[in-house]
Amino acid sequence: MEDEVRADYDSAWKEALTVYFEPFMAFCFADTHSDIDWEKGYETLDTELQEVIRDAETGRRLADKLVKVWLNSGEEAIVLIHVEIQGQEQSDFAERMYIYNHRLFDRYRQKVFSFAVLGDENTNWRPTGYSYSRWGFESSLQFPVVKLLDYPAATLEESTNPFATIIAAHLETQATRSDLPRRFQLKLRLVRRLYERGYSRNQILELFRFIEWIMALPAAVQQEFKTEIKRIEEERRMPYITSFERDGIQQGRLQTSREDVIDVLETRFLTLPDALKNRIFAIEDLAMLKRLLKRAITVTSVQEFEELLAQGEF
Amino acid sequence: MPYITSFERDGIQQGRLQMSRENVIDVLETRFSTVPDALRNSIFAIEDLAMLKQLHKRAITVTSVQEFEELLVQGEL
Numbered sequence: 001m002e003d004e005v006r007a008d009y010d011s012a013w014k015e016a017l018t019v020y021f022e023p024f025m026a027f028c029f030a031d032t033h034s035d036i037d038w039e040k041g042y043e044t045l046d047t048e049l050q051e052v053i054r055d056a057e058t059g060r061r062l063a064d065k066l067v068k069v070w071l072n073s074g075e076e077a078i079v080l081i082h083v084e085i086q087g088q089e090q091s092d093f094a095e096r097m098y099i100y101n102h103r104l105f106d107r108y109r110q111k112v113f114s115f116a117v118l119g120d121e122n123t124n125w126r127p128t129g130y131s132y133s134r135w136g137f138e139s140s141l142q143f144p145v146v147k148l149l150d151y152p153a154a155t156l157e158e159s160t161n162p163f164a165t166i167i168a169a170h171l172e173t174q175a176t177r178s179d180l181p182r183r184f185q186l187k188l189r190l191v192r193r194l195y196e197r198g199y200s201r202n203q204i205l206e207l208f209r210f211i212e213w214i215m216a217l218p219a220a221v222q223q224e225f226k227t228e229i230k231r232i233e234e235e236r237r238m239p240y241i242t243s244f245e246r247d248g249i250q251q252g253r254l255q256t257s258r259e260d261v262i263d264v265l266e267t268r269f270l271t272l273p274d275a276l277k278n279r280i281f282a283i284e285d286l287a288m289l290k291r292l293l294k295r296a297i298t299v300t301s302v303q304e305f306e307e308l309l310a311q312g313e314f
Numbered sequence: 315m316p317y318i319t320s321f322e323r324d325g326i327q328q329g330r331l332q333m334s335r336e337n338v339i340d341v342l343e344t345r346f347s348t349v350p351d352a353l354r355n356s357i358f359a360i361e362d363l364a365m366l367k368q369l370h371k372r373a374i375t376v377t378s379v380q381e382f383e384e385l386l387v388q389g390e391l
Contacts, residue, residue: 008317015316122353213317222320229321241321248325255326256333260370264341267374297344297374 008118009085009170012213013063016166017081018044019206021067024081027163028146029115033077037250044079052103055281066104078112080104082143085119085170094130098141116145121174124148155306160197165190165207169214185213191241195232201240208241250286257289264296265305276306327363334366341373342382353383 017024021042025033036042049066063083071077082097084090097114104112118125126147131140148167156168168190176183190211194204217225233242259281265272283289292309299305335357341350360366369386376382 012317043386090369098346103360207320209317226321226324241319244319245325245328248322248327249329250325252326252329252331253333254329256330256337260333260337263367263370264374266370290340293340294344297341 006026007214008213009173010063010083012210013083013085013119013166013170014065015213016210017063017065017083020163020166021065023163025159027161027167028117029144032113032115032144035071036069036070036077037074043068048107049080049104052107052192064100067189076110078108078110080112080114081117082114083117083119090120090122090127093247094141096246098130101141114141114143116143118145118147118149119170121149121273123147151218157193162203162207163201165194166210166214169211173215179278182217183215184221184225187211187225190215191199191229192232195236195238201238204240205244206240222237245250253286254284254289257286257293258283261289261292261296264293265302268296269302272302276302276309279309301307308311330363331361331366334363334370335360338366338369341370342379345373345389346379349379350383352384353379356386 021044021220022033025036045066045068045231049064050296063085065081067079067081069077080100082100084093093116097116101112101114106180116127118127126145129140129142129146131138132137148171148302151164151171153168153171156164156171169187172186172190173183176186191208194207199207229241233239261280262272262277265276280289280292294304295308296305299308338357339349339354342353357366357369358371359371372385376385
């Protein structure tokens with residue numbers, strides 16, 4: 001059961017930090033947030049981060065985020081958000097922060113500010129720095145930390161910051177690892193709150209995607225959840241999430257139509273040039289694909305079909 | 315890489331099923347002009363995408379609607 005519904009925390013967190021970086025800073029590190037000139041925008045440095053940590057870390061997907069920001073003073077600063085989600089490898093967490101910070105400093109020759117987000121379930125685990133010293137030498141790193149467990153449910157519930165929803169989803173998923181019926185109820189409540197928040201349609205859809213991602217349910221319970229969502233949306237006359245299904249149907253119809261045209265041609269003429277396949281896969285018009293399917297059955301050669309397509313006869 | 319919700323996944327599956335059924339019938343109609351209602355209904359009742367893929371290929375190669383109906387009855391697919 002646990003395997004079936006294991007939440008893909010790391011990927012979800014990485015994406016959430018990308019989409020909601022500013023709200024994240026506002027919610028978790030408010031002082032830093034107010035020092036940053038958000039008007040100037042910010043630059044995410046994911047590729048660079050990958051390069052720097054590749055050989056330090058093997059096989060583990062990281063939710064860490066490296067971002068260049070501009071301060072109100074006009075200075076540039078590099079911010080590294082280090083997220084510890086699953087609670088593994090806790091013993092060398094601070095050391096890894098130390099290593100990444102120094103590597104990035106070396107890479108950019110610029111001040112790098114590291115922050116830690118602790119998403120684990122151990123209330124006693126609270127690293128704040130890494131240091132060593134001897135013979136009058138001292139090297140040390142201190143970093144600001146947020147412990148997600150410390151956020152009271154009421155604070156998360158009252159906030160209109162989208163990141164409060166992400167954190168709530170995270171904590172509720174952890175808390176219901178062995179109580180999936182309760183996770184179903186909490187997930188429903190979290191989604192219901194989205195409509196009450198006054199969020200726009202797009203905000204609701206975006207946040208809903210994260211809730212789905214983090215708060216995984218076993219297939220049977222998920223069906224029940226879907227039914228409830230449909231009921232809620234009908235009741236509120238807000239057919240937002242249900243539009244995902246319509247989009248999916250359209251996508252499924254398009255995918256199958258393209259594959260079927262190619263299947264007919266391949267069944268009849270054995271091989272198809274890649275260029276033709278790519279052209280067919282680029283078609284977004286269902287009615288056109290319907291006509292193409294019929295012509296694929298009646299043409300006498302692949303060339304004839306290609307010519308029809310080139311002439312824009314469809 | 316944005317996450318695909320179960321709503322979209324189920325939608326995609328539904329869309330694929332709908333289109334696969336329609337296309338099997340379209341191929342038969344294009345090749346043999348008419349398709350008996352009974353055959354149409356049995357195709358529309360199929361919930362198995364892999365089976366519909368197979369049927370689609372056979373619809374292209376069979377020599378008559380009867381041959382196709384027999385394949386279906388014999389459960390060869």
